[in-house]
Amino acid sequence: MWSARPVEGFFRRLRWAADGILIAILLVIPWVEINGEPLIRLDVPGRKFHVFGLVIFPQELYFLWLIVAGLALALFFFTALAGRLWCGWACPQTVLTDVYAMVGRWIQGWSRSGPPARVAAWRKIATHVVWMCFAALLGFHLVGYFVSPYALLSKAASGALTPTTTRFLLASTALAYLDLALVRQTFCKYLCPYARFQSVLFDRDTLVVGYDTKRGEPRGKRGSVVGDCVDCGLCVAVCPTGIDIRNGLQLECIACTQCIDACNAVMERLERPRNLIGYRSLVALERVRAVRILRPRVLMYGALLSAIVVAFVAAVVAREPLDLQVAHNPSLLFGSAADGRTSNAFILHIQNRDREDHDYRIRLEAPRGFELVTGVNPVRVQATSAFETRVFVLAEQDGEDSAHRAVTSGESKLGFVLERTDDPRQRVVRDITFLFAAGSSGGGSVH
Ligand code: SF4
Ligand code: SF4
Missing domain, CATH: 2.60.40.10 (Immunoglobulins)
Known part of the structure; x- marks a missing residue:
């Protein structure tokens, strides 16, 4: 079962735009060729890796090492600054699961208050058929990061696909379907290694999705308590990982911001200030001091990232033709x-x-x-x-x-x-x- 339908709001609209752009990028990249060279492709049979015009041979794996180290440091840098931006906004797992859930809710006729009392069998079957078709599309493009999609299409059309390629296409399709239709955010909660070490990257100035306890508590029905939280439970209902953000920052929170939109809609109806749940640092929530952006860990990650970028540029310039x-x-x-x-x-x-x-x-x-x-x-x-x-x-x-x-x-x-x-x-x-x-x-x- 999915979480309740997300509430439309600022972050939700931003999310639609981000999802659309990211899916388009993921699906378009395998097709892009510049002067006959693919934009990004791990060409295993040809033993070379194409990345934005650079063709890396197996003897030049230091380029790959620099790219991977640079991406990891960029992740550390932006996580220290702005929390789990990657998880909530850029990770294919989050983006694609979001789209799968949206398609499922639409086919099965969910209303704003939740699923219908009974979902017809044909709607359930149709949901899985559409999911499988989308999984086939994703699986094809996943293989397209290793083999030219143009060659794949022409071979498929002429029935000349090799057994190995066919197996890869079927396996990637099955993987996409199982992951996005069945595993969904369980992957984020129990399997994703990044979620495990994010606490090491955070400090009290890092931006996180947080509940303003000072303002919201004691919670309860309107008029019966002084806190702003009316305990409607909407923030929990829309949460794709099923947590209650009012219990504080948790490992399972992927910073998708759906609870912010949900709570803001409630606050607007109650004519109370927005952002009872907001995107801010712990020091801002506790009102202990002003937020510091330039902290030692941010500077350290920034310096290491800059060093990797300089080393990469130097290696490209010094590269012999x-x-x-x-x-x-x-x-x-x-x-x-x-x-x-x-x-x-x-x-x-x-x-x-x-x-x-x-x-x-x-x-x-x-x-x-x-x-x-x-x-x-x-x-x-x-x-x-x-x-x-x-x-x-x-x-x-x-x-x-x-x-x-x-x-x-x-x-x-x-x-x-x-x-x-x-x-x-x-x-x-x-x-x-x-x-x-x-x-x-x-x-x-x-x-
Ligand atoms: S607590 Fe809020 S931001 Fe975190 S995963 Fe749940 S809905 Fe998303
Ligand atoms: S949505 Fe807002 S008001 Fe409703 S329970 Fe969550 S924090 Fe409280």
Whole structure:
């Protein structure tokens, strides 16, 4: 059973606007592509993460770390300032549950005073059918954060969806339905980790939804007591988590402000001042002193958030438009070529982080006697893509200038150079050591 129908008021209207904007953002983002690049997508098969024009490769996970740390600190900062803004106004759980409840109440014919005495079976069935359709829409868009929704649609239309994609679509649809239709705010009360540590982020100056005890108590029927609360119970009836805010700040309160609108409507009818329940700090409620906005914890979270933002911007500015990783091929560390030279096999992982396709030349910077053997060179790598190729380096065994002599004199370091053919200034060099088998002529152990 849901809470009673919310009372229309300032916060309720604000909430409709916020819900609409957030749902639109959630559903639109997977479709947005700029110059062929998605706005936000965790492309697992392509092993890259698109976020607002930045394409992050697995080797650049520090970007993700900075983003996650920045979001967490922003959450801490705004929570210390204004309480559970996230829970009440931005969390998809709250926003979508609100919409599900609204649809359910509408189909089942709730009046302002509550549900009808009896809800017809067809209305109950219709409620769940609509919820499932909305869950399918949400599930599709959830998968759309991982796979292009355009590709999903065209594959679905041609019946070419893979079993894995189909399973993900069904699972995300089922998850959305179970969570929003059945679990609802129980998730906030018992499962959400954020609710558990919010008390650490609050202090007495933090804005919270609070009941003015000094003004409201003693509560009771109008005319029988001096307090302004007439104990109508409307604030409890509309609360989606079913708590009584008059008992003080509670873990379950998600700051949705529905009790504020409900109580303000009662106060208006009684021609009493509004905001018996309001959005204010505990010090304001207790009237002990003026509210302080700049407190040590707010300044500390703000400073840490600023540091993360600066670090992120610096990392983006310092980012090279190409990258090369070199590793020994583990299945063929070293061997002998037909002409007797020692060979090492390498795997080159080339990343083109630019938004255009480019040709890259692979070269070797090494002492005399080493030779690079490649297949295709230069190689073409598509925009914001990675390319992997396997190459060999051959080392002469004998002679005054042999590579082996370089090894024995401690110069077995190879430099792989990757440079753009049209602009050789765009280049990276990666060093790696050439390996010889222990006991081979002129060499020692594997280096
Ligand atoms: S107490 Fe008020 S603000 Fe808190 S969850 Fe209930 S209705 Fe929302
Ligand atoms: S809505 Fe206001 S008047 Fe009614 S019980 Fe709640 S606090 Fe009291």
